[in-house]
Amino acid sequence: AQSVAQPEDQVNVAEGNPLTVKCTYSVSGNPYLFWYVQYPNRGLQFLLKYITGDNLVKGSYGFEAEFNKSQTSFHLKKPSALVSDSALYFCAVRGPSGGSYIPTFGRGTSLIVHP
């Protein structure tokens, strides 16, 4: 069975500082990894995904994520945080399930960026 762990319920960072939101995964076979963001009273929005190739994936709004196979991690990063980045972030993995690929999400990490 596949799983995703987001070890931090909340991450606090000052505006202008770099941010990291952590994610580790467990899946049989090749990992297909995703990050989504959820703003208040909205659904989840796709940020980026890792399928294959370069371990550093660039996505929307200046976010990037680094795939590390040996550590089974896919941490989300941004060089300089904005107050508007404050939101709930979800990591997800897609793995095989009965011939299909079903997504599994983590609990989410609340990012709070202070002015």
Next chain:
Amino acid sequence: ETGVTQTPRHLVMGMTNKKSLKCEQHLGHNAMYWYKQSAKKPLELMFVYSLEERVENNSVPSRFSPECPNSSHLFLHLHTLQPEDSALYLCASSQDGGQATDTQYFGPGTRLTVL
């Protein structure tokens, strides 16, 4: 906006009521999903439809009944719910639910409160 709409946005119902949630996608996708989002818990996948056929049912109680009349519409019929069913119900769609690289697009959700 993501191209996925959900109605109603808010719903309050008693335990003996029958109601339905509606989801519509305008993206030409072939797969649709229902998720339950509760505070401090991972996103729970409830149902997956691909080409209007159910391909995944994660042991959801029978008081939740999905319906997918065509690839653009998805319903969740509710009856005799319990207070613990109160949550945000999210609908999502994707191009091809069976592909590992498939990205999901989410609606804004229906906030359900069961009294």
